[in-house]
């Protein structure tokens with residue numbers, strides 16, 4: 218019900234942080250997402266399914282369960298984590314929500330065997346330009362020669378089980394990456410040795426194949442977000458919503474996949490977005506989400522909602538959605554709003570779209 222969706226006075230409610238995965242090609246971004254979802258998107262892509270943008274919501278219970286071994290005593294007080302699946306998607310650069318980055322926190326994936334690569338540096342610069350928090354996932358640790366697999370183990374436990382040679386090799390490569398990042402002007406440290414969180418960015422070693430370090434990564438994403446972004450993550454009843462993708466969905470016509478960053482959307486809401494033909498005013502016919510732990514792009518039945526509270530990835534059906542443009546914002550017209558003003562706000566987004574077209 219709508220009343221449930223709106224926090225009562227004095228009741229502090231945080232929304233889920235929104236997380237993106239970035240980094241150089243082949244560092245394991247897709248595999249990492251696959252592993253934490255427990256699905257096999259990458260194999261699907263290999264079979265020729267087109268690369269699309271999706272989002273996966275991880276309820277906090279799921280994360281708590283998977284990080285039990287880490288015995289985190291701190292409270293997890295966000296509802297979960299919304300992970301945007303954008304590997305290799307350049308349009309991420311343009312995915313913004315009301316002038317700020319769409320993502321609250323990012324995972325910058327670095328291949329421990331390769332160190333920094335050109336797109337690592339590009340991603341890094343983008344994150345710094347946006348002032349986006351991020352965690353470095355030092356991936357493919359299972360590729361270290363002689364690595365003993367410890368499926369889904371916390372990283373410290375996994376490292377303790379390794380031979381001296383493997384530990385030395387790990388240390389050597391870690392220091393190399395820390396040095397390379399330092400050359401980019403960035404201080405980093407293994408997260409459990411980091412005494413200066415905030416100034417010094419965290420590194421979490423991971424394997425997207427056997428899952429070592431994944432519990433650490435999930436827990437740190439949640440803890441770091443709720444520690445450093447309380448204000449940003451405080452739920453507000455103001456709709457902040459970004460279009461990820463415009464596409465035909467069987468049985469629903471042209472739909473839009475959106476990320477609701479803040480606020481509540483309702484079935485029947487009047488919405489406005491920009492298009493090349495000017496502002497489009499339409500109504501939300503249906504609010505759909507996939508079942509938990511599935512991705513928006515996974516085919517199948519959808520759950521219908523009367524109202525949805527941020528942060529969530531949602532599929533919206535309605536008329537005129539074919540005119541929507543990925544990367545722009547969706548506005549909701551409330552009873553007291555002036556439609557013309559909302560239309561004007563929506564068309565402000567066209568400027569960023571036009572400059573994007575000019576640049577390409």
Ligand code: GDP
Pocket residue numbers: 240241242243244245246247248249259304305356357358359360423424425426427
């Ligand atoms: P992306 O381009 O960054 O999305 O990289 P992918 O997720 O497609 O991974 C590229 C290749 O590296 C694939 O063959 C993966 O199976 C492999 N890979 C990814 N992560 C790991 C890892 O942690 N360990 C090992 N051994 N291979 C990995």
